[in-house]
């Protein structure tokens with residue numbers, strides 16, 4: 164069992180300070196293409212699925228390069244349109260010892276944010292799709308982004324295409340947008356069949372009702388989400404415990420509308436190379452499980468292993484195959500494979 168997955172969101176360029184340097188400590192940046200939903204599209208394509216990206220980039224060498232990078236990884240890029248505006252950027256400074264990593268967005272006025280809902284012919288784009296994937300990043304770009312995300316999710320529901328929504332709460336973007344996230348995210352969650360959200364995302368949407376849910380009480384937050392959102396069938400999240408900047412424990416939970424709850428054992432991640440994109444790798448891993456007809460337990464285990472492997476790969480994309488993930492699950496060890 165497989166199916167086409169349509170991912171909708173902004174393509175970004177990441178400009179990362181090399182190694183563990185501070186931003187602009189030296190005159191170089193390492194450039195990677197990213198963006199939450201594009202990261203999911205690349206993972207799914209690498210896992211063997213038909214993944215299409217729907218977006219708008221500027222008609223410029225930067226937009227062309229970003230589109231080309233997705234195509235190189237097997238994503239269907241025919242619905243990456245061009246429009247007026249700039250390329251969205253983010254700057255990354257990777258932390259070390261007691262200095263945390265920092266992301267600085269520079270994406271106001273991007274072609275994607277300016278485009279709003281207008282350019283997309285959703286019935287055509289969704290034809291033959293089994294899922295639409297989108298995230299809380301798009302509505303955080305401002306009123307036009309919020310409208311675009313809601314129109315896309317409604318079109319998917321109207322077309323009988325399941326909606327996968329990743330909360331991806333970005334406080335700095337919401338602040339800049341001057342919009343109130345709660346009602347917009349509430350609408351999007353109400354359209355989703357599958358959501359990636361933890362107790363903090365749920366508290367943003369449901370306010371005081373869920374804010375009592377501590378990190379030990381994601382179960383209660385999930386219950387509130389199922390009450391509030393009748394279309395929601397499954398809710399998944401990761402939990403990260405940081406031992407130090409390069410040593411984390413990553414585990415995952417899955418909640419099902421029928422009351423089923425699954426928690427994985429933590430995976431221990433030492434010597435982290437790059438954690439950005441691990442949440443997107445998790446979402447793609449879980450979707451892969453569902454598309455391949457795996458049980459919820461196996462899908463969750465695959466998703467966690469995929470997210471864990473992302474920590475070993477520089478850049479936003481999780482450049483691993485389903486075989487790499489299955490090898491990790493099988494406990495293949497760390498000998499050089501020859």
Ligand SMILES: O=C(O)C(=O)C[C@H](O)[C@H](O)COP(=O)(O)O
Pocket residue numbers: 175197198199200202300331333438439440441442443444479
């Ligand atoms: O698209 C955006 O606005 C982004 O922030 C791009 C980020 O590279 C990914 O979304 C990473 O997110 P995680 O998987 O949670 O680490």
